[in-house]
Amino acid sequence: WSLFQRGYDGVRVDWRRRGLQATAAALRPTQGGFEDSANRSISGIDLLLGAVTFQPATVVPRTQWQLFAYRYDDDRPVSARPDNSGLSAGRTDAAIATFGSTLVGAYTTGPGELDATLWLAGQTGTWYGQQHRAASVAAEVGYEWTKAKWRPWVRAGLLRASGDSNPGDNEHGTFFPMLPTGRKFSLTATYSLMNLNDRFVEASFLPHARVRASVFARALSLVTAADGWYSGSG
Secondary structure, three states: OOEEEEEEEEEEEEEEEEOOEEEEEEEEEEEEEOOOOOOOOOOOOOEEEEEEEEOOOOOOEEEEEEEEEEEEEEEEEEOOOOOOOHHHHOOOOOEEEEEEEEEEEEEEEEOEEEEEEEEEEEEEEEEEEEEEEEEEEEEEEEOOOOOOOOOOOOEEEEEEEEEOOOOOEEOOOEEEEEEEOOOOOOOOOOOOOOOOOOEEEEEEEEEEEEEEEEEEEEEEEOOOOOOOOOOHHH
């Protein structure tokens, strides 16, 4: 994984009350990932975001629900379009809105804890003059034996990020993850969450308070062969 993590320059406002948090921000990302000139502001990208998070402890304990919206604008100079069109471009032309929701919870049951996550996102806007329409969904579930030796934890999940089935029409359908950055848990930058079916199972153990061991298997496939295999960490 990369030591050069991404940061953001901008303004953020948070408002909190019991069981509710609202966030709004206007940001410009900094260089990071595998760029060793880290923390330098990227002048061609602007990001607006808003999110409202509910944690209704009295209604559904240990559950969190979030609604979010992002607006991504990018006009950096480039040498090629990162899509399946085969067309050249001298400048990025992307203005994409992402709307979605996340539901996450962890519940004590039996000798351990059951956890679950559901994440949904839809996108609209323009991509190099084309209409952009894309979507992604992720679901995960796990169980950890919190009182057992080594605290074994098993998990399974799936992710589907849409692809573009027709490079010749006026609609771009590849889900765009905006600002991906290499993180410790991703372990690899050989694929990005675009035009992808990703299914996994995982088991992890805690033999020491400062050591966690994991083993997992993933099954990866393209949503549509008319689109490409996308890689990189941002």
